[in-house]
Amino acid sequence: MRLVKAVGLIAALSLGGALAQDRTQTLIYGGDWSDLITLDPQVSYEFSGGLITDNLYETLVKYEGTDLSTLKPGLAESWKVERGRDTWEITFRLRRGSKFSSGNEVTAKDVVYTFERALAIKGPGSFLFTEIAQLKPGATKAVDNYTVVVSLPKTASPGSFLSILTFNIGGIVDSETVQKNAKGNDFGKEWLTNNSAGSGPFRLVRWDRGSQVLLEANPNARVKPKLQRVILREIKEPAVLRTALESGEIDIAEGLTPEALRALAGNPRFKTLKADSLRLNYLGMNVKEGSPFANKLVRDAVRYSINQDELVSGLVQGNGTKIQTLIPKGLLGYDPRTPYTFDPARARRLLAQAGYPNGLEFELLVSTGICGGGIPCADIAAKIQSDLAKGGFKANVKAIANAEVLRTYRAQNHQMVLVGWSPDFPDPDGNATPWANFEARSLAWRNVWNDPTAIRLTNQAALETDPAKRVALYRILTDYVLKNGPYAVLYQPAVPIGLSAKVEGYVRNAQGQVRFENISKLP
Amino acid sequence: MFPYLLRRLFFVIFVVWGVTFATFFIANVVPIDPAIAALGDNAREEQIREFRERYGLDKPIWQQYLIYMGRLLSGDLGNSLRTQRAVAEDLKEFFPATLELSVAAFLVTLLLGVPAGILAALRQNKATDVTVRILALIGGATPVFFLAVLLQYVFARQLDLLPVQGRLDGFTFPPPRVTGMVGVDALLARDWGVFLDSLRHLVLPAFVLGLFSAAILARMTRAAMLEVLSQDYIRTARAKGVPGRAVVFRHALKNASLPVLTLLGGLLGGLLSGAVLTETIFSWPGIGRYVTQSATSLDFPAVMGVTLLVGLVYALINLIVDLLYAFLDPRIRYA
Numbered sequence: 003m004r005l006v007k008a009v010g011l012i013a014a015l016s017l018g019g020a021l022a023q024d025r026t027q028t029l030i031y032g033g034d035w036s037d038l039i040t041l042d043p044q045v046s047y048e049f050s051g052g053l054i055t056d057n058l059y060e061t062l063v064k065y066e067g068t069d070l071s072t073l074k075p076g077l078a079e080s081w082k083v084e085r086g087r088d089t090w091e092i093t094f095r096l097r098r099g100s101k102f103s104s105g106n107e108v109t110a111k112d113v114v115y116t117f118e119r120a121l122a123i124k125g126p127g128s129f130l131f132t133e134i135a136q137l138k139p140g141a142t143k144a145v146d147n148y149t150v151v152v153s154l155p156k157t158a159s160p161g162s163f164l165s166i167l168t169f170n171i172g173g174i175v176d177s178e179t180v181q182k183n184a185k186g187n188d189f190g191k192e193w194l195t196n197n198s199a200g201s202g203p204f205r206l207v208r209w210d211r212g213s214q215v216l217l218e219a220n221p222n223a224r225v226k227p228k229l230q231r232v233i234l235r236e237i238k239e240p241a242v243l244r245t246a247l248e249s250g251e252i253d254i255a256e257g258l259t260p261e262a263l264r265a266l267a268g269n270p271r272f273k274t275l276k277a278d279s280l281r282l283n284y285l286g287m288n289v290k291e292g293s294p295f296a297n298k299l300v301r302d303a304v305r306y307s308i309n310q311d312e313l314v315s316g317l318v319q320g321n322g323t324k325i326q327t328l329i330p331k332g333l334l335g336y337d338p339r340t341p342y343t344f345d346p347a348r349a350r351r352l353l354a355q356a357g358y359p360n361g362l363e364f365e366l367l368v369s370t371g372i373c374g375g376g377i378p379c380a381d382i383a384a385k386i387q388s389d390l391a392k393g394g395f396k397a398n399v400k401a402i403a404n405a406e407v408l409r410t411y412r413a414q415n416h417q418m419v420l421v422g423w424s425p426d427f428p429d430p431d432g433n434a435t436p437w438a439n440f441e442a443r444s445l446a447w448r449n450v451w452n453d454p455t456a457i458r459l460t461n462q463a464a465l466e467t468d469p470a471k472r473v474a475l476y477r478i479l480t481d482y483v484l485k486n487g488p489y490a491v492l493y494q495p496a497v498p499i500g501l502s503a504k505v506e507g508y509v510r511n512a513q514g515q516v517r518f519e520n521i522s523k524l525p
Numbered sequence: 526m527f528p529y530l531l532r533r534l535f536f537v538i539f540v541v542w543g544v545t546f547a548t549f550f551i552a553n554v555v556p557i558d559p560a561i562a563a564l565g566d567n568a569r570e571e572q573i574r575e576f577r578e579r580y581g582l583d584k585p586i587w588q589q590y591l592i593y594m595g596r597l598l599s600g601d602l603g604n605s606l607r608t609q610r611a612v613a614e615d616l617k618e619f620f621p622a623t624l625e626l627s628v629a630a631f632l633v634t635l636l637l638g639v640p641a642g643i644l645a646a647l648r649q650n651k652a653t654d655v656t657v658r659i660l661a662l663i664g665g666a667t668p669v670f671f672l673a674v675l676l677q678y679v680f681a682r683q684l685d686l687l688p689v690q691g692r693l694d695g696f697t698f699p700p701p702r703v704t705g706m707v708g709v710d711a712l713l714a715r716d717w718g719v720f721l722d723s724l725r726h727l728v729l730p731a732f733v734l735g736l737f738s739a740a741i742l743a744r745m746t747r748a749a750m751l752e753v754l755s756q757d758y759i760r761t762a763r764a765k766g767v768p769g770r771a772v773v774f775r776h777a778l779k780n781a782s783l784p785v786l787t788l789l790g791g792l793l794g795g796l797l798s799g800a801v802l803t804e805t806i807f808s809w810p811g812i813g814r815y816v817t818q819s820a821t822s823l824d825f826p827a828v829m830g831v832t833l834l835v836g837l838v839y840a841l842i843n844l845i846v847d848l849l850y851a852f853l854d855p856r857i858r859y860a
Contacts, residue, residue, distance in 0.1 A: 030695035036818055039609050129569060195610075210699060211608075211618050212810030213691065233695045237808045241674060245689045249681045252695065405562035405822065412561065426567055436567075443570055 026523045027230040029505070032243055033256035035215070035236045041206060042194035043173030044116065045125035049514055052170045054215055054234060057518045059173025059200035060225075062094050062113065062150075063164055068278065068511045070428040071334040073164055077108055077174055077201065078150075083160045083467065089153040090160045096148040101222040102176035103198065103205040110144035115177035117142040117152070119189045127171045130427055135163040159464045161472070165429040168513075175199050203227040203519035212236060217518070227519035228507070240376065247272070247500050253523065254508065255500045259376045260319040263498040271503050276321055276496035278512040280330045281374045281424045282433075283322075285366075285386070285490040288416050290450035294364065295417070298486060299356035304418075305490045306352065307393025308386065309344040314493050317385050321375035322493040327480040328437045330494050332512040334469065335430040335476030341484070349393030363396040364417045369404035374422050374495025382492070383420050411448050422495070428513045430476050431464045438483050449488035456483060533847075537840045544836045545594065545829065552825045553586050562822040563606045580606060593829070602833070603826035607819055612830035615815060620834065621705025622692065623804070623811030626734060627796040629727045633735030634742055634792060639785075641739075642746025646754060647773065657743060664740030673733045673806040680729060688726050690808035697722045730807040734800055738792040745788050749781035756780075782853060790846035798835040 035050035043055040062078040078094040085091075100108040120131050121139050131137045136158040143151050154163060166172065176199040180190035183197070190199075198206035203225045204217040215234040219227050235252055237243045244262040247255040258266070266272040287295035287304065294300050305326075314324050327337040353362060366383055373379040383399045390397045397418070402410075411419050423445065425432025436444035438460045440452040459482065463475035483489070501508055504524040510516045560576045561568070568576075577583040581592055596603055602612035645657035681689040692707045693699055700710040700719050708727065711720035753759065754777055762772050801813035808814075812831050819827035851857045 025696055028696055039607070126564065126568075126572065129572070133569075208699070210702075210810070211615075212622075212814065213808075214695070216699075235691065235695055235808075236810070237690055238814075239806055239808070242677070242690050242806060242808060245677050245682050249685055249689060251688055251690065403557055403821075405557045405559075408561050408566055409558045421566065423566065 024230070026525050028233065029229050029231070029254070029518070029521055029523060030233045030235055030252045031254045031256070032235045032237045032246055032252035033254075034238045035234055036212070036238055038209075038211075038215070038236075040195045041198065041209060041215075042125075042191060043170040043175065043200070044120040044123055044128075044189075045191060045195075046170055047125060047127040050234070053514060053516060054206075054217070055170040055173055055200075056202070056515050057204045057217065057232070058198040058202045058206055059170065059175065060100070060108075060202050061169070061172040061174065062096075062167050064168050065428070065511060065513070065515070067509055068332070070165075070280075070332050070512060073168070076168075077113075081164075083164075086153065088156050090156065090158065090163075092152045092154065092160060092163065093145075094150045094152075096150070097224075098148060100201050100224050102179065102201045103220045103222055104176055104179045105222050106176050106178055108174060108176075108201050109147045110150045111147075112174050112177045113150045114142045114144050115180075116172075116174045119175065119180075120171055122187075123189055123191055125171070127169070127426075130166045130169065130171055134158070134427065134431075135166055137163070157465075159429075159431060160467060162427065162429045162431050162464065165432075166427045169427060173200060173202075176201075203517075204232060225519050228522040229518070232518045232521075244500070247502070250502070253502045253505050256497060256510075257376065258498045258500050260321050260498060263321070263500060264319070266500045273501045273503055273505070275499040275501065275508070275510070277499055277510040278323075278332050279374065279424065279495055279497055279514070280332060280428065280512045281422050281495050282325065282328070282330055283374050283382070283420070283422045283492045283495060285492065286411065286416070286419045286421060286445065286449050287488045287490070288414060288418070288449050289488045290414060293417065293450075294356075294358070294362055295488065297356045299352045300358070300362065301488065301490075302485075303349040303352040303356070303393055304390065304395070305342040306345045306349040307390045307395060308342075308490060308492070309389050310340070310342075310492065311344070313382070313385055313389075317381060318375050318377060318493060318495070321377075321498055322495040325494045326491050327484050328433050328487075328489070328491065329430045329476060329480055330425075330433070330512070333425075333428060333430050333433070335434075335463075335473050335480065337477060337480050339481075342490075344389075346389075346392035346394075353394045358394070361394040361396060363398065366397040366399050366418045366420060367407050367410060367416050368399060368401050368420045369407045370401045371404045373420075375493075376498055379420060386420065386492075414448055414450055420492075430472075431460075434460045434463060434476065434479060437489070438479060438487070446488075451488040453486065456487070530844075533844050537837070537844075540840050541833060541836055544832050545590075545597070548829050548832050549586070549590050549593070549825075552823065552828070555823060557823045559606050559823040559825065563824070580604070593826075602830045605819065605824050605827040605830075607822050607824040607827065612826050615827065616812065616830055616834055618705070619810055619812045619815045622707075622809055623797060623800055623813060625692075625706040625708060626727070626730055626800055626804070626809055626811060627793070629731035630735035630738070630796050630800075631793055633731050634738040634796070635789075637735070637739035638742025639746055641743040643750055643773065643778070645743065645747040646750035649751060654747075657747070661740040661743045664736045665744075667736070669733060669737070669802045670806060672736065673729070673803065676729050676733060677806075687729050689729070692723060692726050692809065693719065694722050694726075730803050730809055733807075734796060734803045738796060742785070742788065742792065746781065746785055749784050750777060753777045753781045779853065783850065786846055786849055786853065790842045794835075794839040794842050797838055 037048040038050045040046050043059045046055055061076045063073045064076040066074045077100055079097045081094045083092050136155045141153045145151055179199040183193035184190040196209045203223045205220040207216040207218045209215045217232045219230050240259045243255045246252045263274050267274045287301055289296045310324050314322055323331055326340045329335045368383040369379045373382055380401045387397045387399050410416050435442045438446055438456040440446045459479040463479055466472040506522050507520040560573045564572055581589055605612050605615055608615055641657045645654040648654045677689045680687040697719055700714040700716055703710050703713050708723040711723055762776050801817055804811045804813040816831040
């Protein structure tokens with residue numbers, strides 16, 4: 003008996019490899035997913051939560067590939083926006099035959115339930131529904147099993163609402179399954195934290211916090227994935243991420259350092275990618291009364307002092323795009339023009355004209371952490387400091403914890419800050435309102451920039467439904483803010499990603515969405 | 526014995542109270558706003574206000590302290606601001622990983638430290654002794670992060686022998702969660718492949734974490750052994766013709782173990798709480814990594830929860846060590 007056991011043990015040990023899952027059917031995606039706190043689509047507002055729930059749930063409309071300006075059908079095969087008397091009426095026609103992982107069919111009642119659920123739960127992203135779209139409880143109605151009508155007030159932008167729907171907050175949940183697992187009035191919030199009930203190509207198998215999230219192909223999905231399993235592996239250290247990719251422990255490494263990316267680029271076993279983001283790294287200047295930056299000439303002098311080309315190609319090592327206007331590349335209304343060229347002599351002249359012939363000294367606040375593109379923020383600040391010195395400025399760099407930078411910035415207590423911004427939803431208004439509308443109490447407010455022209459243009463552009471006219475309005479607005487606003491945009495960082503050469507079909511849009519169903523692995 | 530235990534347990538309460546007070550004070554000195562840290566840059570003013578109200582952050586610090594202590598007395602550790610769930614749940618999730626790693630590292634400590642120390646003492650000032658002392662010096666002086674990255678480079682990247690991160694291979698399906706210690710759970714599920722995989726994942730982090738304490742233990746064991754070996758009763762035993770092995774293990778080692786035991790208690794406590802760097806570098810989902818992430822976002826309840834847990838474990842280990850004294854040295858009595 004003992005002999006049998008021993009033989010069995012040895013056999014089991016040597017079979018260890020065979021017990022492992024089929025490697026070509028499993029994708030292991032490494033990255034810093036430590037921000038993950040829930041996998042409930044109506045609650046999650048973290049980057050990694052969005053990445054995962056986008057593959058568990060389908061939305062009515064969606065973006066495809068890297069294009070974030072053309073809406074494509076999702077669960078809705080068609081939709082139309084109509085002007086009511088004092089509302090926008092948005093009608094969605096659902097596809098027939100879409101099924102949740104439970105086998106239940108996706109119908110209009112699930113859409114109504116999902117939207118009402120988002121409003122009732124009041125998650126951190128719910129302001130997208132309540133404030134941006136101004137969606138009210140009861141405003142979503144099922145006309146029949148496959149038709150849903152949403153009424154929004156005339157003051158809301160239907161374009162913004164549709165782009166919000168591509169987000170995980172618009173991920174349609176299986177109302178029957180969720181309600182079955184609800185506790186009291188929680189709309190299944192506790193249960194959906196680590197369970198899934200969607201119609202997406204994958205379903206959630208288990209989430210080992212701090213370690214990994216395991217997804218498996220949803221057998222009832224309309225969109226069949228090419229892989230059986232996707233595992234998101236949490237690795238915070240960029241150096242470990244690189245070693246794990248090189249030793250084959252993971253297939254994709256997101257968030258490498260620029261150095262690691264360069265090293266991998268020369269190795270045929272790997273592919274590298276600089277994925278776009280919608281982030282902008284910028285300088286914010288406080289223009290409150292009495293501040294030197296209240297003078298437009300001083301702000302212009304700052305913009306002429308910065309050697310952006312050198313910053314992007316040198317320090318950022320190409321992990322970013324040069325940009326000066328407030329709408330990032332990838333969104334409607336992006337303006338690639340960069341009229342401010344590095345001209346320190348001109349900056350000095352402007353500064354003298356503004357009444358600072360002997361230069362200007364001020365404090366530049368920066369985070370001690372990492373800025374977009376994998377570069378320490380303090381390194382970027384040092385580069386800016388030396389550029390500004392050529393233009394006649396003496397910037398005293400103060401590096402403090404990121405949360406502390408934000409606290410100071412929010413209290414309008416800075417002179418200049420170096421920070422980043424990503425829009426809350428992939429629509430130009432996701433940047434225009436915070437950047438240009440003082441009344442939104444966001445970036446314009448923090449920099450005490452209260453400009454009626456900018457506010458008027460922002461509101462007008464947000465409500466315009468004709469895309470061509472909208473683009474034209476954003477051209478005017480972005481140009482106006484570039485020349486008058488309290489910002490100097492530095493660059494749009496890219497996300498450095500390394501992949502095993504065997505991985506095919508990986509596409510990451512600037513919003514951070516990756517459709518796992520399109521990915522496959524060569525043997 | 527029993528009154529002694531009671532007295533000691535009563536003392537633990539004071540230790541814990543001191544820990545809460547100190548942690549609270551430190552948290553109040555740090556100029557970070559936990560609401561902004563938790564909600565991020567895009568958060569609206571209303572969200573921040575709501576968050577402060579929900580977690581009582583809008584109240585004066587002494588009130589926050591009283592509320593916290595009140596809840597603590599009823600066994601509630603509160604909710605983490607970052608993970609937004611009960612701290613007790615988080616600890617239950619992450620502590621087993623730390624325990625697993627610490628126990629493995631403790632084994633490394635014992636298996637390397639004790640024999641090396643004995644060997645060095647028996648061969649005092651010979652080549653073996655010098656080698657052990659030099660290795661102990663290097664082991665005690667090498668920073669954890671350096672050693673970790675070095676070993677990862679050699680064993681994972683160059684030799685491709687051992688994994689660099691995690692508790693299991695990504696292609697291995699994890700065992701059903703019972704204790705939270707993957708190796709133990711794999712054994713319970715009688716899944717040898719998974720068990721073996723979990724051992725492979727333990728090797729590097731356990732070695733990195735255990736090496737420092739092994740170095741200290743080796744030196745301590747050596748010193749204690751030398752001290753004992755020069756005693757009269759050892760000479761007597763040898764003169765009586767007791768075999769060398771028996772002299773070393775029965776007479777010398779048992780007497781040398783008292784100071785070593787004191788050190789071991791401290792070392793185990795240190796392993797449990799000192800895994801922060803090791804856990805971060807090896808992507809090990811334990812309380813060390815949990816508390817680092819919580820501290821940077823000033824997640825006070827989480828930091829407090831971990832501090833309390835570690836404090837309790839420390840106090841408990843010390844108590845056990847003291848009780849073991851009596852077992853090893855019959856002259857010691859507790860009354």
